Amino acid sequence: MAEANWYVVHTYSGYENKVKMDIEKTIENRKLHDQILEVSVPMQDVVELKDGKRRTVAKKMFPGYVLINMVMNDETWYVVRNTRGVTGFVGPGSKPVPLSPEEIEALAGGESPVVVDFEVGDLVTVTSGAWEGTAGVVASINESKQSVIIHVDMFGRETPVELGFDEIKKL
Numbered sequence: 001m002a003e004a005n006w007y008v009v010h011t012y013s014g015y016e017n018k019v020k021m022d023i024e025k026t027i028e029n030r031k032l033h034d035q036i037l038e039v040s041v042p043m044q045d046v047v048e049l050k051d052g053k054r055r056t057v058a059k060k061m062f063p064g065y066v067l068i069n070m071v072m073n074d075e076t077w078y079v080v081r082n083t084r085g086v087t088g089f090v091g092p093g094s095k096p097v098p099l100s101p102e103e104i105e106a107l108a109g110g111e112s113p114v115v116v117d118f119e120v121g122d123l124v125t126v127t128s129g130a131w132e133g134t135a136g137v138v139a140s141i142n143e144s145k146q147s148v149i150i151h152v153d154m155f156g157r158e159t160p161v162e163l164g165f166d167e168i169k170k171l
Contacts, residue, residue: 002071004037005098007080008090009066015085016041019066022083035076038069042107050117051169061107065090072096116141116148118170124150128167135171136161 011019020039027036042061047054066086070076077096080086089096118124118138126134136150139160146165151158 002073004035004069004071006067006069006104007072007096007098008062009068009080010087010090011064011066011085012087013064016060016064016066019083019085022085023066023068023080026079026083030079032076032079034071035073036068036070036079040067040069042067046115048115048117049165054166067099067107072098116165118148118168123171124148124168125171126150126161126163126167127169129163131161131163131167 009019020041023036023039027033027039043058044061045056046059047056068080070080077089081088088094091097118141120138120140122138124136124138126132126136131152134152136152139149139151141148147162148165148168149160149162150168152161153159
């Protein structure tokens, strides 16, 4: 029997979960458990900072795509390709290309990114610390340190101040 590999399937945007459920239902009906092993919509926890509040939200890593661990043959190709919402396999022409072990390993790792509701040039206010209540303009954002440099007016001069993401909120 051939070896199972991970393949990427392109879907209509927003149909990822529906495609996953339809393929899983087809696996049950046609008894393809030994040929289509897993259907996955990769999700990632993203930390959002809005109005100074942190919250973790699960978001699709690859909107418009579904990953499938399967043995590629005519029957499994036909089942997946003819599922409603699927536009095709990722690969040149009509030939699906399996993901490499390095690509699969890269999908497994990684930490949660932080999504903030402000950008360079936005007016923000400091919510805690020595600068609490002070307004300033975002000069730069350092995502790896989760900090921001804002320019505040001090004694008539613009002064740069470095603060954490959770210490400011957008006005």
